[in-house]
Each structure stands twice: as C-alpha cells, then as structure tokens.
Amino acid sequence: MKSLFGICLTLLALCSQPSFALNPASETALQQLQQRWAEINYQLPAAQREAAFAKLAGEAEQALAREPDAAELLIWDGIIRSTWAGAKGGLGALGLAKQAKARFEQALALDPQALNGSAYTSLASLYYQVPGWPIGFGDDDKAAELFRQALAINxxxxxxxxxxxxxxxxxxxxxxxxxxxxxxxxxxxxxxxxxxxxxxxxxxxxxxxxxxxxxx
Missing domain, CATH: 1.20.58 (Methane Monooxygenase Hydroxylase; Chain G, domain 1)
Structure with missing residues (x-):
C-alpha cells in the first residue's frame, strides 16, 4: 500500500481552449505563490511546513477567486494543496490530494499547455503516490500516461x-x-x-x- 507521506507536490484534456493571459495582478500573485512555496518547501523546518502551506493555500484560493479561469493559478493552487498533503501525511491528507487532483483536471480542461504542461506532471505525481482503490485514486497506468504527455510538452x-x-x-x-x-x-x-x-x-x-x- 502506498503512503500519502510520499506526496511531493501533482487525465487527458477534454477541451483544448486556451486560458486567457493572466492580468497583471494575477501574474504578480502567481510569482508570489511560487516564491513562497519554494521558501516553505526548501528553507522552512519540516515541523513548520504544514501550517505554512495551509496559509499559502488560502492565499492561492484568494488569487483564484479573482481569476477563476486562470489555468496557471489552478495549477499552483493544486501544487500547494498536494505539498500541504505531503506535509500533513497519513490518510488525513487524502482530502487535500483530492482537492489538488480537481484543480489539475480543471487546468487541463482550460489549457493543457499552461506552464509547460505542469498540470500533467503534477497530476501524474498524485496518481502514483496516492494509495489505490479502495482507499484512494492511485493508478500507476494513468500516471505513466500523464508523464508521457508531460514530457512530450517539456x-x-x-x-x-x-x-x-x-x-x-x-x-x-x-x-x-x-x-x-x-x-x-x-x-x-x-x-x-x-x-x-x-x-x-x-x-x-x-x-x-x-x-x-x-x-x-
């Protein structure tokens, strides 16, 4: 059985409609989310990461509320939630992993090319690290296909x-x-x-x- 402790962060796109370019405020918010995520993930003591990711997820949700159809913000909301799940660990993290999965799927439906196909990479990572049925949605075959698509783009x-x-x-x-x-x-x-x-x-x-x- 796989463990949610391993989650780091991560479906075919049903719609190829591109997302609109980010407005300046959303572009700034995206850069701030990326920077803060890196600081938490790589510079903060492990014991402090869960609370920090929870706070950052709230900031991502606020940015997304201002531009809900921005694939880039959806991807980063999902990345933050998946790494928050990793910091939280255990089966209690499964709900966050499911939320992240939904964000990545939404991003793919809007623009599968966004951020060089990052939604494919992030979703693939979830599929192989989350436990499979009946506990979770993990699926190695689906992960392999998503990785192929991610690497085709980037x-x-x-x-x-x-x-x-x-x-x-x-x-x-x-x-x-x-x-x-x-x-x-x-x-x-x-x-x-x-x-x-x-x-x-x-x-x-x-x-x-x-x-x-x-x-x-």
Missing amino acids: PQGIDPNYFYAGFLVDQDRYAEARSALEKTLAAPDRPGRAIADTGRRNEARKLLDDVDKKLE
Missing part, C-alpha cells in the same frame, strides 16, 4: 524529469530513472525560480545516489 524540464524519475524508481526501473535524473540536473534554470531549482537539483542528486546504489 522534455528537458527539471520537474517532469525529476518526478518521472521518482515514478521509475517506484517501478524498480533504475537505469531509466538514472537517465531522467541526469536530464533533471542538466535542465536549464527558470527565471525567478532560483530557490526551487536549487532545491530540486539537491533532491535529484540525493535520489541519484540512491539509484546508483541500486545499480551497483
């Missing part, structure tokens, strides 16, 4: 390759995971995302060390 991206590597490790596919982690470490920097990029690369190096031990 093949060199730091996040899709890192989370895909985690999925491959979960499947005991260590050689493939190593390749994905190498792509993670070689991914280009993202403007304004220095904390997140540094933290993700540190996670990738640690996972790569674990993978190399499995391959010895």
